[in-house]
Amino acid sequence: MHPASVILLLALILGLPSHGYCLDEIKILPGSSDKDRRQAYPNAVLIRILEVTRDSDGPYRITLSHLRMTQKRALSELVSGEHVNVIVVATCRELEDKALPIRIPVLRGLLSYRLLLINGRNLDKFKCVDSLEALKRLKGGSGMQWTITKIFRHNGFALVTGNNYEGLFCMLDFGRFDYFSRGVNEIFEELQLRKKCIPDLCIEPNLALYCPMPCYFFVSPAYPKLADRIRRGMEIISANGELDALFQKHFGTHIARARLKERTVFKIDNPLLSDETPLDRPELWFTP
The missing domain is CATH 3.40.190.10 (Periplasmic binding protein-like II)
Structure with a gap:
Protein backbone atom coordinates (compact mmCIF):
# COMPACT_ATOMS: atom_id res chain seq x y z
CA MET A 1 0.00 0.00 0.00
CA LEU A 110 14.29 22.09 3.87
CA LEU A 111 12.60 23.02 0.59
CA SER A 112 14.82 26.12 0.64
CA TYR A 113 17.83 23.91 -0.14
CA ARG A 114 17.54 22.87 -3.78
CA LEU A 115 19.56 20.44 -5.88
CA LEU A 116 19.54 20.24 -9.65
CA LEU A 117 17.96 17.32 -11.45
CA ILE A 118 19.60 17.12 -14.86
CA ASN A 119 19.91 15.00 -17.96
CA GLY A 120 23.15 13.05 -17.56
CA ARG A 121 23.99 13.64 -21.21
CA ASN A 122 24.44 17.33 -20.33
CA LEU A 123 26.62 16.92 -17.25
CA ASP A 124 29.58 18.68 -18.90
CA LYS A 125 27.53 21.91 -19.12
CA PHE A 126 27.61 22.18 -15.35
CA LYS A 127 31.34 21.66 -14.94
CA CYS A 128 31.82 25.25 -16.11
CA VAL A 129 29.22 26.72 -13.72
CA ASP A 130 31.33 28.60 -11.16
CA SER A 131 28.94 31.43 -10.29
CA LEU A 132 25.25 32.21 -9.95
CA GLU A 133 25.39 34.26 -13.14
CA ALA A 134 26.77 31.27 -15.04
CA LEU A 135 23.89 29.12 -13.77
CA LYS A 136 21.38 31.76 -14.81
CA ARG A 137 22.63 31.47 -18.39
CA LEU A 138 21.38 27.87 -18.48
CA LYS A 139 17.66 27.12 -18.81
CA GLY A 140 15.79 25.94 -15.75
CA GLY A 141 12.46 24.15 -15.72
CA SER A 142 9.66 24.94 -13.28
CA GLY A 143 5.92 24.70 -12.73
CA MET A 144 3.94 27.48 -14.31
CA GLN A 145 2.03 28.38 -11.12
CA TRP A 146 4.66 27.56 -8.51
CA THR A 147 5.97 30.03 -5.95
CA ILE A 148 9.58 29.13 -6.83
CA THR A 149 8.90 30.16 -10.44
CA LYS A 150 8.04 33.71 -9.33
CA ILE A 151 11.19 33.75 -7.20
CA PHE A 152 13.40 32.57 -10.06
CA ARG A 153 11.98 35.19 -12.40
CA HIS A 154 12.56 37.93 -9.82
CA ASN A 155 16.19 36.81 -9.64
CA GLY A 156 16.70 36.81 -13.40
CA PHE A 157 16.82 33.09 -14.18
CA ALA A 158 16.11 31.80 -17.68
CA LEU A 159 13.05 29.56 -17.30
CA VAL A 160 10.90 27.17 -19.28
CA THR A 161 7.61 26.42 -17.52
CA GLY A 162 5.12 23.60 -17.70
CA ASN A 163 1.70 23.06 -16.15
CA ASN A 164 2.01 19.32 -15.52
CA TYR A 165 4.17 17.87 -12.73
CA GLU A 166 5.05 14.62 -14.52
CA GLY A 167 5.46 16.47 -17.79
CA LEU A 168 8.35 18.50 -16.37
CA PHE A 169 10.47 15.37 -15.95
CA CYS A 170 9.76 14.42 -19.56
CA MET A 171 10.60 17.95 -20.73
CA LEU A 172 13.97 17.65 -18.99
CA ASP A 173 14.57 14.32 -20.73
CA PHE A 174 13.65 15.85 -24.10
CA GLY A 175 16.11 18.72 -23.60
CA ARG A 176 13.58 21.50 -23.27
CA PHE A 177 15.65 22.88 -20.39
CA ASP A 178 18.97 22.09 -18.69
CA TYR A 179 17.95 21.49 -15.06
CA PHE A 180 14.96 21.11 -12.79
CA SER A 181 15.60 22.46 -9.28
CA ARG A 182 14.08 20.28 -6.56
CA GLY A 183 14.09 20.48 -2.77
CA VAL A 184 16.31 18.11 -0.83
CA ASN A 185 13.07 16.64 0.55
CA GLU A 186 11.86 15.86 -2.99
CA ILE A 187 14.66 15.02 -5.36
CA PHE A 188 15.89 11.60 -4.25
CA GLU A 189 12.51 9.88 -4.27
CA GLU A 190 11.51 11.65 -7.48
CA LEU A 191 14.66 10.33 -9.17
CA GLN A 192 14.19 6.81 -7.80
CA LEU A 193 10.59 6.59 -9.01
CA ARG A 194 11.43 7.72 -12.56
CA LYS A 195 14.88 6.27 -13.19
CA LYS A 196 13.56 3.21 -15.03
CA CYS A 197 11.40 5.29 -17.36
CA ILE A 198 13.95 8.10 -17.82
CA PRO A 199 17.35 6.43 -17.31
CA ASP A 200 19.43 9.53 -18.09
CA LEU A 201 18.03 11.47 -15.13
CA CYS A 202 20.63 12.24 -12.47
CA ILE A 203 21.47 14.76 -9.76
CA GLU A 204 24.17 17.34 -10.52
CA PRO A 205 26.92 16.49 -7.98
CA ASN A 206 28.48 19.84 -7.02
CA LEU A 207 25.92 22.66 -6.93
CA ALA A 208 22.94 23.71 -4.82
CA LEU A 209 20.65 26.68 -4.47
CA TYR A 210 19.42 28.25 -1.26
CA CYS A 211 16.31 30.40 -1.18
CA PRO A 212 14.38 30.94 2.09
CA MET A 213 11.03 29.35 1.21
CA ARG A 257 22.90 12.11 0.68
CA ALA A 258 22.61 15.77 -0.34
CA ARG A 259 26.11 16.58 1.05
CA LEU A 260 25.18 20.25 1.30
CA LYS A 261 28.41 21.21 3.09
CA GLU A 262 30.43 19.81 0.18
CA ARG A 263 28.55 21.73 -2.53
CA THR A 264 28.84 25.23 -3.89
CA VAL A 265 25.62 26.84 -2.66
CA PHE A 266 24.26 29.86 -4.54
CA LYS A 267 21.93 32.03 -2.47
CA ILE A 268 18.98 33.81 -4.04
CA ASP A 269 16.49 36.30 -2.65
CA ASN A 270 12.82 35.59 -1.95
CA PRO A 271 10.82 38.81 -2.40
CA LEU A 272 7.52 37.06 -1.61
CA LEU A 273 8.04 36.53 2.12
CA SER A 274 5.85 38.51 4.49
CA ASP A 275 7.18 40.46 7.45
CA GLU A 276 5.56 37.84 9.70
CA THR A 277 7.84 35.02 8.53
CA PRO A 278 9.32 33.58 11.78
CA LEU A 279 12.97 34.04 10.80
CA ASP A 280 13.67 35.10 14.41
CA ARG A 281 12.88 31.59 15.70
CA PRO A 282 15.96 29.52 14.80
CA GLU A 283 14.56 26.42 16.49
CA LEU A 284 12.01 26.15 13.66
CA TRP A 285 14.56 25.94 10.84
CA PHE A 286 16.86 23.27 9.49
CA THR A 287 20.50 24.26 9.02
CA PRO A 288 23.08 21.91 7.43
Whole structure:
Protein backbone atom coordinates (compact mmCIF):
# COMPACT_ATOMS: atom_id res chain seq x y z
CA MET A 1 0.00 0.00 0.00
CA HIS A 2 1.20 3.54 -0.81
CA PRO A 3 2.68 5.17 2.36
CA ALA A 4 0.33 8.14 2.08
CA SER A 5 -2.65 5.75 1.90
CA VAL A 6 -1.47 3.99 5.05
CA ILE A 7 -1.25 7.32 6.85
CA LEU A 8 -4.76 8.29 5.79
CA LEU A 9 -6.15 4.89 6.77
CA LEU A 10 -4.64 5.30 10.23
CA ALA A 11 -6.15 8.76 10.42
CA LEU A 12 -9.59 7.38 9.71
CA ILE A 13 -9.14 4.74 12.42
CA LEU A 14 -7.60 7.05 15.01
CA GLY A 15 -10.01 9.84 14.29
CA LEU A 16 -13.25 7.98 14.87
CA PRO A 17 -15.76 10.15 16.69
CA SER A 18 -16.55 9.75 20.37
CA HIS A 19 -19.36 11.07 22.56
CA GLY A 20 -19.66 14.75 23.36
CA TYR A 21 -17.62 16.25 20.52
CA CYS A 22 -18.27 17.67 17.10
CA LEU A 23 -16.19 16.02 14.40
CA ASP A 24 -13.50 18.14 12.73
CA GLU A 25 -13.43 17.26 9.06
CA ILE A 26 -10.12 17.91 7.31
CA LYS A 27 -10.27 17.86 3.51
CA ILE A 28 -6.92 17.44 1.78
CA LEU A 29 -5.67 16.90 -1.76
CA PRO A 30 -3.92 13.88 -3.30
CA GLY A 31 -0.52 14.15 -4.96
CA SER A 32 -0.14 15.59 -8.43
CA SER A 33 0.32 12.11 -9.94
CA ASP A 34 0.49 8.46 -8.92
CA LYS A 35 4.26 8.90 -8.47
CA ASP A 36 3.95 12.01 -6.31
CA ARG A 37 4.85 11.04 -2.74
CA ARG A 38 5.43 14.56 -1.43
CA GLN A 39 2.32 14.54 0.77
CA ALA A 40 3.38 11.60 2.95
CA TYR A 41 5.35 13.71 5.42
CA PRO A 42 2.91 16.64 5.82
CA ASN A 43 0.08 14.13 6.24
CA ALA A 44 2.03 12.43 9.04
CA VAL A 45 2.60 15.82 10.69
CA LEU A 46 -1.08 16.70 10.35
CA ILE A 47 -2.13 13.47 12.06
CA ARG A 48 0.19 14.15 15.01
CA ILE A 49 -1.25 17.66 15.30
CA LEU A 50 -4.78 16.28 15.40
CA GLU A 51 -3.83 13.59 17.89
CA VAL A 52 -2.11 15.92 20.37
CA THR A 53 -5.18 18.18 20.29
CA ARG A 54 -7.73 15.37 20.51
CA ASP A 55 -8.38 15.83 24.25
CA SER A 56 -8.97 19.56 23.88
CA ASP A 57 -10.66 19.64 20.47
CA GLY A 58 -12.20 16.23 19.95
CA PRO A 59 -12.15 13.67 17.14
CA TYR A 60 -11.46 14.29 13.49
CA ARG A 61 -11.85 12.76 10.07
CA ILE A 62 -9.44 13.25 7.17
CA THR A 63 -11.03 13.13 3.73
CA LEU A 64 -8.81 12.74 0.67
CA SER A 65 -10.27 14.50 -2.36
CA HIS A 66 -10.51 12.47 -5.55
CA LEU A 67 -9.67 15.61 -7.53
CA ARG A 68 -6.18 16.49 -8.77
CA MET A 69 -5.81 20.23 -9.19
CA THR A 70 -3.36 22.78 -10.46
CA GLN A 71 -1.97 24.99 -7.70
CA LYS A 72 -4.08 27.91 -8.89
CA ARG A 73 -7.30 25.91 -8.63
CA ALA A 74 -6.28 24.38 -5.29
CA LEU A 75 -5.81 27.84 -3.81
CA SER A 76 -9.17 28.93 -5.18
CA GLU A 77 -10.86 25.85 -3.70
CA LEU A 78 -9.11 26.48 -0.38
CA VAL A 79 -10.71 29.89 -0.07
CA SER A 80 -14.20 28.42 -0.34
CA GLY A 81 -13.36 25.32 1.72
CA GLU A 82 -15.87 23.16 -0.13
CA HIS A 83 -13.53 20.51 -1.57
CA VAL A 84 -10.33 21.24 0.35
CA ASN A 85 -9.78 23.09 3.61
CA VAL A 86 -6.11 22.37 4.43
CA ILE A 87 -3.11 22.46 2.11
CA VAL A 88 0.66 22.60 2.53
CA VAL A 89 2.44 24.93 0.12
CA ALA A 90 5.36 27.35 -0.08
CA THR A 91 4.19 30.63 1.32
CA CYS A 92 3.85 34.06 -0.26
CA ARG A 93 2.21 37.29 0.88
CA GLU A 94 -0.71 36.91 -1.55
CA LEU A 95 -1.64 33.50 -0.17
CA GLU A 96 -1.25 34.65 3.44
CA ASP A 97 -3.78 37.38 2.69
CA LYS A 98 -6.32 34.96 1.21
CA ALA A 99 -6.11 32.00 3.60
CA LEU A 100 -5.16 31.33 7.22
CA PRO A 101 -1.42 30.58 7.47
CA ILE A 102 0.06 28.51 10.28
CA ARG A 103 3.46 30.18 10.42
CA ILE A 104 5.59 27.26 11.56
CA PRO A 105 7.58 25.75 8.65
CA VAL A 106 6.25 22.22 8.16
CA LEU A 107 9.45 21.17 6.36
CA ARG A 108 11.66 23.23 8.68
CA GLY A 109 12.80 25.15 5.60
CA LEU A 110 14.29 22.09 3.87
CA LEU A 111 12.60 23.02 0.59
CA SER A 112 14.82 26.12 0.64
CA TYR A 113 17.83 23.91 -0.14
CA ARG A 114 17.54 22.87 -3.78
CA LEU A 115 19.56 20.44 -5.88
CA LEU A 116 19.54 20.24 -9.65
CA LEU A 117 17.96 17.32 -11.45
CA ILE A 118 19.60 17.12 -14.86
CA ASN A 119 19.91 15.00 -17.96
CA GLY A 120 23.15 13.05 -17.56
CA ARG A 121 23.99 13.64 -21.21
CA ASN A 122 24.44 17.33 -20.33
CA LEU A 123 26.62 16.92 -17.25
CA ASP A 124 29.58 18.68 -18.90
CA LYS A 125 27.53 21.91 -19.12
CA PHE A 126 27.61 22.18 -15.35
CA LYS A 127 31.34 21.66 -14.94
CA CYS A 128 31.82 25.25 -16.11
CA VAL A 129 29.22 26.72 -13.72
CA ASP A 130 31.33 28.60 -11.16
CA SER A 131 28.94 31.43 -10.29
CA LEU A 132 25.25 32.21 -9.95
CA GLU A 133 25.39 34.26 -13.14
CA ALA A 134 26.77 31.27 -15.04
CA LEU A 135 23.89 29.12 -13.77
CA LYS A 136 21.38 31.76 -14.81
CA ARG A 137 22.63 31.47 -18.39
CA LEU A 138 21.38 27.87 -18.48
CA LYS A 139 17.66 27.12 -18.81
CA GLY A 140 15.79 25.94 -15.75
CA GLY A 141 12.46 24.15 -15.72
CA SER A 142 9.66 24.94 -13.28
CA GLY A 143 5.92 24.70 -12.73
CA MET A 144 3.94 27.48 -14.31
CA GLN A 145 2.03 28.38 -11.12
CA TRP A 146 4.66 27.56 -8.51
CA THR A 147 5.97 30.03 -5.95
CA ILE A 148 9.58 29.13 -6.83
CA THR A 149 8.90 30.16 -10.44
CA LYS A 150 8.04 33.71 -9.33
CA ILE A 151 11.19 33.75 -7.20
CA PHE A 152 13.40 32.57 -10.06
CA ARG A 153 11.98 35.19 -12.40
CA HIS A 154 12.56 37.93 -9.82
CA ASN A 155 16.19 36.81 -9.64
CA GLY A 156 16.70 36.81 -13.40
CA PHE A 157 16.82 33.09 -14.18
CA ALA A 158 16.11 31.80 -17.68
CA LEU A 159 13.05 29.56 -17.30
CA VAL A 160 10.90 27.17 -19.28
CA THR A 161 7.61 26.42 -17.52
CA GLY A 162 5.12 23.60 -17.70
CA ASN A 163 1.70 23.06 -16.15
CA ASN A 164 2.01 19.32 -15.52
CA TYR A 165 4.17 17.87 -12.73
CA GLU A 166 5.05 14.62 -14.52
CA GLY A 167 5.46 16.47 -17.79
CA LEU A 168 8.35 18.50 -16.37
CA PHE A 169 10.47 15.37 -15.95
CA CYS A 170 9.76 14.42 -19.56
CA MET A 171 10.60 17.95 -20.73
CA LEU A 172 13.97 17.65 -18.99
CA ASP A 173 14.57 14.32 -20.73
CA PHE A 174 13.65 15.85 -24.10
CA GLY A 175 16.11 18.72 -23.60
CA ARG A 176 13.58 21.50 -23.27
CA PHE A 177 15.65 22.88 -20.39
CA ASP A 178 18.97 22.09 -18.69
CA TYR A 179 17.95 21.49 -15.06
CA PHE A 180 14.96 21.11 -12.79
CA SER A 181 15.60 22.46 -9.28
CA ARG A 182 14.08 20.28 -6.56
CA GLY A 183 14.09 20.48 -2.77
CA VAL A 184 16.31 18.11 -0.83
CA ASN A 185 13.07 16.64 0.55
CA GLU A 186 11.86 15.86 -2.99
CA ILE A 187 14.66 15.02 -5.36
CA PHE A 188 15.89 11.60 -4.25
CA GLU A 189 12.51 9.88 -4.27
CA GLU A 190 11.51 11.65 -7.48
CA LEU A 191 14.66 10.33 -9.17
CA GLN A 192 14.19 6.81 -7.80
CA LEU A 193 10.59 6.59 -9.01
CA ARG A 194 11.43 7.72 -12.56
CA LYS A 195 14.88 6.27 -13.19
CA LYS A 196 13.56 3.21 -15.03
CA CYS A 197 11.40 5.29 -17.36
CA ILE A 198 13.95 8.10 -17.82
CA PRO A 199 17.35 6.43 -17.31
CA ASP A 200 19.43 9.53 -18.09
CA LEU A 201 18.03 11.47 -15.13
CA CYS A 202 20.63 12.24 -12.47
CA ILE A 203 21.47 14.76 -9.76
CA GLU A 204 24.17 17.34 -10.52
CA PRO A 205 26.92 16.49 -7.98
CA ASN A 206 28.48 19.84 -7.02
CA LEU A 207 25.92 22.66 -6.93
CA ALA A 208 22.94 23.71 -4.82
CA LEU A 209 20.65 26.68 -4.47
CA TYR A 210 19.42 28.25 -1.26
CA CYS A 211 16.31 30.40 -1.18
CA PRO A 212 14.38 30.94 2.09
CA MET A 213 11.03 29.35 1.21
CA PRO A 214 9.00 27.98 4.13
CA CYS A 215 6.01 25.73 3.56
CA TYR A 216 3.06 26.25 5.88
CA PHE A 217 -0.24 24.61 6.53
CA PHE A 218 -2.85 26.94 5.09
CA VAL A 219 -6.43 26.60 6.27
CA SER A 220 -9.59 27.81 4.57
CA PRO A 221 -10.90 31.08 6.04
CA ALA A 222 -14.22 29.25 6.36
CA TYR A 223 -12.62 27.06 9.10
CA PRO A 224 -11.07 29.40 11.68
CA LYS A 225 -11.49 26.94 14.59
CA LEU A 226 -9.64 24.26 12.63
CA ALA A 227 -6.86 26.78 11.90
CA ASP A 228 -6.56 27.48 15.63
CA ARG A 229 -6.38 23.75 16.38
CA ILE A 230 -3.63 23.19 13.82
CA ARG A 231 -1.71 26.23 15.06
CA ARG A 232 -1.79 25.02 18.67
CA GLY A 233 -0.90 21.47 17.63
CA MET A 234 2.08 22.67 15.58
CA GLU A 235 3.39 24.62 18.55
CA ILE A 236 3.02 21.53 20.76
CA ILE A 237 4.84 19.10 18.47
CA SER A 238 7.50 21.68 17.68
CA ALA A 239 8.18 22.23 21.38
CA ASN A 240 8.08 18.58 22.46
CA GLY A 241 10.41 17.31 19.71
CA GLU A 242 7.86 15.28 17.74
CA LEU A 243 8.10 17.50 14.67
CA ASP A 244 11.88 17.13 14.56
CA ALA A 245 11.58 13.36 15.05
CA LEU A 246 9.19 13.07 12.09
CA PHE A 247 11.44 15.34 10.05
CA GLN A 248 14.50 13.17 10.74
CA LYS A 249 12.57 9.96 10.08
CA HIS A 250 11.43 11.14 6.66
CA PHE A 251 14.42 13.20 5.53
CA GLY A 252 17.50 12.34 7.59
CA THR A 253 18.85 10.02 4.89
CA HIS A 254 18.07 12.55 2.14
CA ILE A 255 19.95 15.27 4.01
CA ALA A 256 23.00 13.03 4.37
CA ARG A 257 22.90 12.11 0.68
CA ALA A 258 22.61 15.77 -0.34
CA ARG A 259 26.11 16.58 1.05
CA LEU A 260 25.18 20.25 1.30
CA LYS A 261 28.41 21.21 3.09
CA GLU A 262 30.43 19.81 0.18
CA ARG A 263 28.55 21.73 -2.53
CA THR A 264 28.84 25.23 -3.89
CA VAL A 265 25.62 26.84 -2.66
CA PHE A 266 24.26 29.86 -4.54
CA LYS A 267 21.93 32.03 -2.47
CA ILE A 268 18.98 33.81 -4.04
CA ASP A 269 16.49 36.30 -2.65
CA ASN A 270 12.82 35.59 -1.95
CA PRO A 271 10.82 38.81 -2.40
CA LEU A 272 7.52 37.06 -1.61
CA LEU A 273 8.04 36.53 2.12
CA SER A 274 5.85 38.51 4.49
CA ASP A 275 7.18 40.46 7.45
CA GLU A 276 5.56 37.84 9.70
CA THR A 277 7.84 35.02 8.53
CA PRO A 278 9.32 33.58 11.78
CA LEU A 279 12.97 34.04 10.80
CA ASP A 280 13.67 35.10 14.41
CA ARG A 281 12.88 31.59 15.70
CA PRO A 282 15.96 29.52 14.80
CA GLU A 283 14.56 26.42 16.49
CA LEU A 284 12.01 26.15 13.66
CA TRP A 285 14.56 25.94 10.84
CA PHE A 286 16.86 23.27 9.49
CA THR A 287 20.50 24.26 9.02
CA PRO A 288 23.08 21.91 7.43
